[in-house]
Amino acid sequence: MSGGRVFVLGGGVAGLSAAFGLAERGHAVTLLESRQWLGGRAFTSFDRVSGRWLDNGPHVMLGCYRAMRVLLRRLGTEGGFQQDASLRLGFRLANGERAALQLGRLPVPLAMPVALFGLPMPFGARLRGLLGMGAVLRGTRPEWSLADWFAARGQRGEPAAFLWRPLCRAIMNCDPEEACAADFLATLREAFLGSAARAAFWVPKRSWRELVGEPAVPALAKAGVTVRLGARVTALVRCGGVVEALGLGDGERIELGAADRVVSALPWFALAPLLGNTPQQPIGPHHLRSAPIVTAYVTLAASAPPLVDDGPVVGMVGGSPFDFLLRTPGGDPRQVALLAGGERSFDGQAVDVIAQRALAQMQRYVPEAVLAGASVRVRKEQHATFVPDRDSGFHRPEPGPFAPTQPGNLWLCGDWTATGFPATLEGAARSAEAMLRAWDAKAR
Ligand SMILES: Cc1cc2nc3c(=O)[nH]c(=O)nc-3n(C[C@H](O)[C@H](O)[C@H](O)COP(=O)(O)OP(=O)(O)OC[C@H]3O[C@@H](n4cnc5c(N)ncnc54)[C@H](O)[C@@H]3O)c2cc1C
Structure with missing residues (x-):
């Protein structure tokens, strides 16, 4: 040429x-x-009501995002993230109980068994979760949805609720019943096959x-x-x-x-x-087809006690309509973002209604939070991703x-x-x- x-x-x-x-x-x-x-x-826009610059939705990266990191290096902003050494994913259950999946520094396949056994699941479910991790490496049939894969690989119940459903919403932005299992597992293999740092979240500080x-x-x-x-x-x-x-x-x-x-x-x-x-x-x-992402940015009243810091990325197990709670590392301890990926029940819903649903879910999952006087700002992206x-x-x-x-x-x-x-x-x-x-x- x-x-x-x-x-x-x-x-x-x-x-x-x-x-x-x-x-x-x-x-x-x-x-x-x-x-x-x-x-x-x-992108980020200025919100006149709260006086804050708000992202159109929190974007989290993984250590294995090597091409994206090339771009960030060109822009001189690769250091603008909290870069954990290994995967750390917090959990909240619907009764407010806390848990965490914290991998050690060993390569993920070696670190995962110990980490899985720290989750509040029956012994049999932990074992199935471990077998599921092994099954990630084996791949899938091209015609399977992720829900088909759950059924075939014994991952229904707790392994799906703690591991696969939250990851599916985060990575695929749709439910496992819709998601292409092959695409999901290919992404997981990028993150989980190799050093601990590849699977770690990179959470923006800015x-x-x-x-x-x-x-x-x-x-x-x-x-x-x-x-x-x-x-x-x-x-x-x-x-x-x-x-x-x-x-x-x-x-x-x-x-x-x-x-x-x-x-x-x-x-x-x-x-x-x-x-x-x-x-x-x-x-x-x-x-x-397009899938939406809806974010509710919650700020507690100045008089409320700061939120317990469960880490920057927290999955709400069985959470609906919101899947994740996210915090900006080093940010205001009274602020948190609730994220809903691929959630269709928000379609056509007013932001006030979405805000109320966010507070209601937060009350269940973070019951110690004092929500009186909390303010909520909602960001809705109808075309956030395509449906994979x-x-x-x-x-x-x-x-x-x-x-x-x-x-x-x-x-x-x-x-x-x-x-x-x-x-x-x-x-x-x-x-x-x-x-x-x-x-x-x-x-x-
Ligand atoms: C709320 C939200 C949360 C997300 N969270 C994550 C996450 O946590 N992790 C992750 O990895 N990904 C996440 N994503 C997905 C990620 O943002 C996208 O996959 C990625 O940014 C797409 O980049 P792109 O360059 O392909 O397309 P785009 O970012 O859409 O870029 C296309 C550009 O084209 C411009 N454009 C459109 N029409 C025209 C036109 N006619 N003429 C000229 N310009 C035009 C647009 O303004 C835009 O700037 C999220 C997306 C959203 C919306």
Whole structure:
């Protein structure tokens, strides 16, 4: 491939990673982002009512997120996380009882048996949980949902309630009955096969605006990338497989030359309308369904005692509608975020109702918390992730050229492409890596 300009569409993790990689390869890169900030689905907005900057939802990483860490290093913010040495997951039961899964420094497969035996489960259930850990390594049948895997591998009951259901909601953002077992287990193997640090949570000490959105602007400028914020792409004018022009929301039209290329790092729901309605095309963004994430940020009254610190990530066993309690390391001890992944009962529900449900659940799981005078701010993301069900694998194209067997100048990346991961920060970063590998292969 010869020179020419490259237009990267979308300034989320995938678009940023792609822009850096393309600039490094000597291309003249322009990043077109519809919003006034970078960072994509990991963003922060100012909440006038509470006077706080609130993330659109807490984003937690794992030590095995190596591609995402490359991006953070470029931005100089890899140190903005509490990086545990090994997995530490707190639990709260519906009666307020506390428990924890704390792995030692040994590699996960060796450390897990001891850790599992610390959980409040009957002996038989602990043993089944341990066998389940072994079964993660053995994989699954491609047609199985995670619930099918529970049944086949003896994981129903306590192992599912303590281990697999919370992890499924956290990683897949849907229920085990919907989740593709193969994708879930592939992600677990990334985290659990190897050193203890790979499975450890990386919990942000700062907002995502500070970790990605803000530092990305000067870092991209330094790398020679032109960033255009507020540039919504409304049309991909194509002739055959070739994009001839880009239409922008303000009426501007960017004409492309023969050597110019376009890299879409847009999410599935934004790219589908630009490609036209092609439901007969089996692979592509038209076929993916969105799943929501709802977060309730709870702040206790200043007169209330601080909350007991159960650690930054706490699973609420059997919790509904919220699955997790999250704390910002070093943050205000009266503040906590309740997170609900893939929960459909919030659809169309008013934020006041969601706030009341959050407080009611907190009363059960953290009964010692004094909730009188507590304030709740709600963040709802309807398109937080796609649903990684068993069908989704058929519809996710490989990151790389849009039509690999035909001439064309449109390239794809983004968390929804076929990365082998569900929709995660790491999936987004790896999609850009894979797209760049294909780019280099074509250039050779
Ligand atoms: C509340 C919430 C919590 C999450 N929690 C976690 C977590 O704990 N751990 C984890 O790993 N992942 C988590 N995720 C998922 C993670 O945020 C995404 O997988 C990842 O950020 C996707 O990155 P991306 O670059 O592929 O897409 P995006 O971040 O969606 O980036 C696409 C960009 O394209 C822009 N855009 C859209 N349309 C246009 C257009 N027409 N023209 C120009 N630009 C356009 C968008 O504004 C956006 O900036 C969470 C997501 C949400 C919403």
